[in-house]
Amino acid sequence: MRTTRKRARLALLTILATLLGSAAVVLGSTGTAHAALAGDFVPAETEGSTTASPMFSSATVSQPCPADYRSGLVVLVVIDGSEYSLSGVIRDGAPYDEPFTFSITTGDRSLKSRLDARSAGDGTYEIRVRCWPDTGVAVDAAQHFAFQVQVSGESWTLVREEPEETQVALSVEPAGHSVIAKEATLTATVTPAAAEGHVRFQFGAQVVAAAVPVTNGTATTTYTAPENPTTGEFRAVFTPSDPGAYGAATSDPVPYAVVDETSVTVRDEDENVLPEESVLEAGQSLLVSAEGFYRNEAVRITLADSEAAFPEATADGSGAVNLHRIGLPGDLADGDHTLRVTGATSGITIGYPFTIGEGNGTEGGQNEGSTEGETEGSTEGETEGGENEGSTEGETEGGEAQGSTEGDSGGGLGGAAGALGGVSGGDTGLSGGSASGGPTPHGGGGPLANTGADIMGFAFLGLLMAGAGVVLVVRARRLNRPLLSFGTARQG
Incomplete structure (x- = not known):
């Protein structure tokens, strides 16, 4: 009988020792030397009363519990380096082998009761959720997630x-402006x-673009200009997926302009358009119009090879300059020049090339020559042009007739043609493919400088033709030959 009682007492003591050991783990232990597991432990409430039981209704953990520690959970508070439980072992939802949310049973211990028991007052305390070991595995103080509260x-x-x-x-890209x-x-780098x-x-x-995902620190989109x-x-504006881990950010503003296609138009005082490469005069007054600048920006006009200063213009609301008056320098040298129109803010530059003087060629015609003209001839009046060529003897080469003023070979119309061909060039200077002769009255070349010379040429040609007619009539009478025959019938 006594042996039986001794055995019963021994068994009871063993059970009590086991329970007390477990309680020691749950109710109070040291373990603050262990860092929390990586992962966020976030309560449903971000503030509350220390007298509430439970302290918070539920919480979410962003990582699963480690292997072999997934059978349950215990919520703890660390006071003066020791852990004290705020809940019993929670097993609802176990095993906790993936990110999880758990609830605390109403009626568990309040935070105030734990603080009062240790005479702890205001301050910062760590709240932990420990992953409970599976059967046969020892408790490990390192297996927990944590957050801080201010009491x-x-x-709290x-x-x-x-x-x-x-x-x-x-x-x-492109930087500064687009057309x-x-x-x-647009590229944002986070x-x-x-x-x-x-x-x-x-x-x-x-x-x-409202929400372009960030990939490897970069987000890109396109913008179509109006x-x-x-x-x-x-x-x-960057918005993080996890505001608890990363903050939001906004870039510095990037000024930008949308402009027209660039163009420049230069006019004279009468507003006649002067195309590029025009021949202008030193000191000439010009009206400059240009497009393609920033709205309302200052626009400067300069000469590429000169320090001459021109009045500054201002672009209008569409980025254009209209009929801005400038005067070319009076001492601008002959040759090629470029007028530059530049936006002071944008740096956009438009060029207008022109020439002062004759430049590298002759303006105003298709012919080149010297003061002697393009024609070649002599005072003897050689004629090269049309189909006839002759001399003072009246030789004619060209067309269908050849003869002389004596009419010893051709006679008739051939002699007249010879007479026409033998006219001396004299001083008339017909040129440009009509007849060649001596120098023109003005010594010029190419087409006649005025229409009066053309009239004189045709008048002179008419006189020659009339003279030729007289010669034909006289010769016909001397030879007793009729000029015209109408086929009169022969007698007998």
Whole structure:
């Protein structure tokens, strides 16, 4: 009988020792030397009362519990380096082999009861959720996730860790400006590159792209310029996928302009358009119009090879300069020059090439020659032009007739043609493919300088033809030959 009682007492002591050991783990132990597992432990409430039981209703953990520690959970508070339980072992939802959310049973211990028991007051305390070991595995104080709370009186507040700062840089290609209706490429670069999220691109108040995903630290989109010139600023706004890990960021503004295609038009005082490569005069007054600049920017006009100063212009709301008056320098040397029209802000430059003087060639005709003209001839009056060539003897080479003024070979119309061919060039200077002779009255070459010379030439030609007719009549009478025959019948 006594042996039986001794055995019963021994068994009871063994059970009590086991229970006390477990309670020691749950109710109070040291373990603050172990860092928390990687992962976020976030309560459903971010603030509350220390008298509430439970302290918070539920919480989410972003990582699974380690292998061999997935059978349950225990919520603890660390006070003066020791752990004290705020819950019993939680097994609802086990095994915790993936990210999980758990709830605490109503009626578990309050945070205030644990603090009062240790005479602990206001301050920062660590709340832990420990992953409970599977059967046959020892408790490991390192197997836990944690967050911090700030206690003040009977209130607690979640201490948020500052998220890592991020930066976003924005670039635009082409830089500075683009032409109406053309595309530009926007690129946002997020630092650190590990920060995940999306970027919103804006041009002024216009949203270009609402949410472009960030891949390897970069987000890219395109912007199609409007049909009319405008100016504004691009911005890129980064929003992190995990605000607790990374902060939001906004890029510096990037000023940008949409402009017309560049063009320049130069006119004279009468507003006649002077095409590029025109021959101008030193000191000439010009009216300059140009397009393709930023709205309302200053526009400077310069000479590429001169320090001459011209009045500054101002582009209008469409980026254009209209009929801006300038005067070329009076001492501008002969040769080729370039007028430059440049936007002071944009740097956009348009060139207008022109020439002062004759430049490298002769303007105003298709013929080149010297003061002697293009024609070749002598005072004897050689004729090269049309189909006839002759001399003072009246030789004719060309057409269908050849003869002389004596009429010893051709006679008739051939003699007349010879007479015409033998006219001396004299001083008339017919040129440009009509007849060649001595120097013109003005010593010029190419086409006649005035229409009066043409009239004189035709009048002189008419006199020659009349003279030839007289010669034919006289010769016919001397030879007793009729000029015209109508086929009179022969007698007998």
